Amino acid sequence: MSNAKIIGLAVSDVRFPTSLEQHGSDAMHTDPDYSVAYVVIETDDGLKGYGLTFTLGKGTEIVVCAVEALSTFVVGKCLKDITGDFRSFYRLITSDGQMRWLGPEKGVIQLASAAVLNAVWDLWARAEGKVSHCKASYIYLGAHQHHLVAPCPATVHTMPLWKLLVDMDPMKLISCIDFRYITDALTEQEALDILLKGQEGKQKREEQMLNEGYPAYTTSCAWLGYPDQQLKQLCTAALRDGWTRFKVKVGADLQDDIRRCALIREMIGPCNTLMIDANQRWDVEEAITWVTRLAEFKPLWIEEPTSPDDILGHATISKCHNRVMFKQLLQASALQFVQIDSCRLGSVNENLAILLMACKFQVPVCPHAGGVGLCELVQHLILFDYISVSASLQNRMCEYVDHLHEHFKYPVVICDAQYMPPKVSLPCHYFDLICKLR
């Protein structure tokens, strides 16, 4: 790798008016405008790295403000120095003596850290692929306005992140993880042992993924704000496209939920898979009552029944904000599925820690995706998980939501309800830049 220095960081507030058509609506988030804080870093030799974190509209400017505050830790650093001791850099970003008061490692500051670190990982993957220069371009849709900021040229050959991770030496992978606060659940040695064991059969699993892809499920058919007629149409189309696993939003009104779940179960039949998601709507007792009533529709899981902070109150949970929360959920046997997030957790670094803990505790990982860019991002992590860590597809699948992919230069590829891995020989980055105007 060259000794390129990061000389600039630009961040944008990108919003899409998804609430107009109730896309993404659930019991707690009734009118989301899917948005991102979009980060571009640039080196003195002209290379760029792209990162983002996902938001729901209002308040994205706060995350942008936080990214700007974090930029002082990034600009002026050599990429080689960051990746040479990524653990220290991760801690610099997430544990500054003054800034950590604003978290630590949670909320706005964690979302901003994820966006910045995602851009650094993207830059690393590009640099490893000895990539040709790529001019940045993106759109700004704040306040429902459309602005094309720059033209969008260039095909670029690079290394997808999943391949960078899969080929990385286990010791090097370990050096990217901050083990602070998790050593009582997973030591460095245990993590290394898992990765060394994962080397067996790796090549075969990589080929399998390239040929068959990674299993996906869809959340696009049953947003809470969709009328029944739309739900039926979308479900019919999804079945025709080969989908076998479906997630339904619930939690606002029990009678509505019963009607919608009955409808979906009837349409998909008894053998396909149904999951339900309450998006943190209930108290603990309320969740038990509600889910008991919905049990007849045989959901595989109930997602986010209550507060994401409530470890003890959970039978299952998702989208935690850091490795310390996931650690306890595993220790307390409080979840049956781990739903990692590429933008709420501290980027690849923290996701590595959680994949390894999930492997140790033998809980399957089924990533959260959707939003803006989450499918594009998380596919790399789940491919790495299968090829190098878990080596299993049992009870595993990655969420898929069919919105906003048209804004990506290289959108995620789904074939027959499977995520098809971005190939090394094709111009598919870790995070492909947003470039196509709606």
Place this chain on the structure above:
Amino acid sequence: MSNAKIIGLAVSDVRFPTSLEQHGSDAMHTDPDYSVAYVVIETDDGLKGYGLTFTLGKGTEIVVCAVEALSTFVVGKCLKDITGDFRSFYRLITSDGQMRWLGPEKGVIQLASAAVLNAVWDLWARAEGKVSHCKASYIYLGAHQHHLVAPCPATVHTMPLWKLLVDMDPMKLISCIDFRYITDALTEQEALDILLKGQEGKQKREEQMLNEGYPAYTTSCAWLGYPDQQLKQLCTAALRDGWTRFKVKVGADLQDDIRRCALIREMIGPCNTLMIDANQRWDVEEAITWVTRLAEFKPLWIEEPTSPDDILGHATISKCHNRVMFKQLLQASALQFVQIDSCRLGSVNENLAILLMACKFQVPVCPHAGGVGLCELVQHLILFDYISVSASLQNRMCEYVDHLHEHFKYPVVICDAQYMPPKVSLPCHYFDLICKLR
């Protein structure tokens, strides 16, 4: 109360260069510049309410940005409508469908909510006291510069917050609390029963507080960055001033900690109280080893041994970010002392929920204070706790730190190591405005 409407919200980034003299330094925050996001709201009849949240310098501008985003929920509202259904207003501020993605109820967005809600409570107390108008004034010390923003006139007669709370009807108090996510630990009926029971002997306890004050302990003698000589001088002075309870910062270097704890224990003698605080420095195993070594100095508690998110790993913890975290710590018997915070939790509303849960679980409350304005704020909450909820002083004391009080118009009053309650007949607000230039 009049039908006054809130017509404006202004927020400032106020920073003090405390790092220059190592005030506030600990194992994780080695160079804090004590700061606040300072909020002033104004009604159409000229009344003002003042609120703040505490920060450590860098990133305060992010909290300011978040306060600005929240201002849309406040400006245009009538005070009477807010206080008439404060629970709904609390949820509006903390659970907006788009904004809650940035938390929920944690990190930057929770700090900003606290600052805004603190200002609303201040406005309520002033309105109840039928206060005369008060012109706002404060200083700005960002980037170590001093700016006097406005002159500081007027003595004002008003009702201190503790008195507003103590005199409030129990049903009204309950209506200020959002019970979402805590009903498995505390129901509304249980909370009401506690408050009704607290009516017994209330008058006597109020008189006791006005005469004797509330017990305090000091953290000012032993910041981690202070040399031994300074530590000795400060300890001598504190003993002379009547202090009997002392907190020492630990966690950076074990040999240093042993020397400093030995020194303090020798100076204060075997009968005075010593507490230690690691400020989240350790992993769980590390905490056990370290604390075992320091046990010979007989600390009453060890504060924040590890991540504030780690419920299961805790023997004791403090400064949690919301009621859901505190609930679990109580359910898991993972703490022996509850340390509420007036600015990290969702203002008075959420602190009420936690005081009531602590009462039910019979765990003493010993508030976190210090920083900027935390002593001035939290004294009202702990007075309310003693007079109306716990009715006990056993194992109870409120932290005191002797910095930056000179910037307040009506600083906290300590007599013989006791917090003396602001009196109704004196011009002492809930949050007294910063007005005196250093």
